[in-house]
Amino acid sequence: MRLINRYPDKGTARLLAAIPFAIVLAVYLIASAIRLAGNPDDKLLPGLAQMASAVQEMAFTQDPATGDYLMLDDTLASLERLLAGLGISVAISFIVGIAVGMIPYLRKMLVPFIAAFSMVPPLAILPILFIIVGIGETSKVVLIVIGTAPFMIRDLIMRVEEIPKAQMIKAQTLGASTWAIALRVVVPQMLPRLIDSLRLSLGPAWIYLISAEAIAAQEGLGYRIFLVRRYFSMDIIIPYVLWITLLAFAFDVALRLLQRFAFPWFAGAKTL
Template sequence: MRLINLHPGKRGSQILAVLPFALLVVVYLAASAARHAANTSDKLLPTLSQMAAAMKMMAFTQDMATGQYLLWSDTLASLTRLVEGLAISVAISFVIGIAVGMVPYLRKLLVPFIAAFSMVPPLAILPILFIIAGIGETAKVTLIVIGTAPFIVRDLILRVEELPLAQLIKAQTLGATSWQIALRVVMPQMLPRLIDALRLSLGPAWLYLISAEAIAAQDGLGYRIFLVRRYFAMNIIIPYVIWITLLAFLFDIALRLIQRYAFPWFAGAKSQ
């Protein structure tokens, strides 16, 4: 039997999914124990107890300067920027993606520009954003929009172009206008695909957010990581990185659940 035809069962799938994480933890614990055995003051690979103590301080002890619980205030600040940036990006991308995908004149006019603009490294224009918009929230949110919108737009344009031509011809035969075709035929089919594009944009969005916070911010997860790095506080940096990863993972799960329950026909079509 060929390897490509072998499929694990439900229990096997669960074990395989957990195995890489378990191996990573085991390797880290072994490396941390070895370093601390050689040097009890080692800071590069803190022990679990050291990280737990640091996170207890960050999450449940009020900061003397601000009176806030830093982990939660940082998380709220970062999530606010992330959600605002992605919301604007999705709104812009959905309108432009459908319009350009449907209208040939717009495709000829904008597709080359969008393709070229998507190649501009967003982090390279971050200094320009800070000069134009200042170092406040506007520049950080704008960076997320610039970094994610072009790719979502390009994906939606391709998805619109892949729609069966027969659907559009039938709608026109029944007397539908371009506006009605967009509302009744194209948009309902693009909504679940928009969620897929948004899921793929979560990683880059976090990257741009953390980068912007590291350069110019007074709060946020990225700001905190780059603030404590000067003290070599790996017992805070590593848990913060894990926390960011967990938040991104939960975002992805939430989007998948929304797609599954709001558009069950789409999940069925993908499984065929």
């Protein structure tokens, strides 16, 4: 049979998915073992034991002075900023995106502006944010909003415009006002698409979060990574990076599940 027609069964599929992970892990462990064999104090490629003891220290040991768990505090601080930023982004983009997508006057007025604004590199205006709102929490949250909202707004405007014209006319012939069309036709159909948009924005949101934390913060996952970099603490950095990746992945899966269960019509409607 042709290669394009051959499909792996479930068990083989799992095995195939595990292979790249196993290869990366194996390559790392071998390289680490070689370096550690040459110099037991090597910090560049720490082994599993070193990383485990670092995690033990960071995640499961109370700080004697403050009674806190560092990794937990870092995680909570970062998640708070991330969720605040994304929450504001979602709210703004949902309202603006639907209004602009539906109303031609708003479209003519705001689409060029949003297009221009979305070209501003968010990190380039981080200094402006620091100057205006200080280096506290606000600047980090605002950076995430500025970094993700324009994309989500533009995405949503396009999704609203994709609603078939026949559907909009149909709604009007059933007696719906602009407000009623927004409420009963557009908003319910945009909610699952907003989740898609949010999933795509998760990556950029993490970039802006880590960047802002790296530059100015007292706690947070990004702050910690850049802090311990000064001591070449790869045994802390690598577990932190894995942890951030795991968090981002978990968000993505959660959003996908939410979409599937909250909007059962959505998968079928794509092909309608």
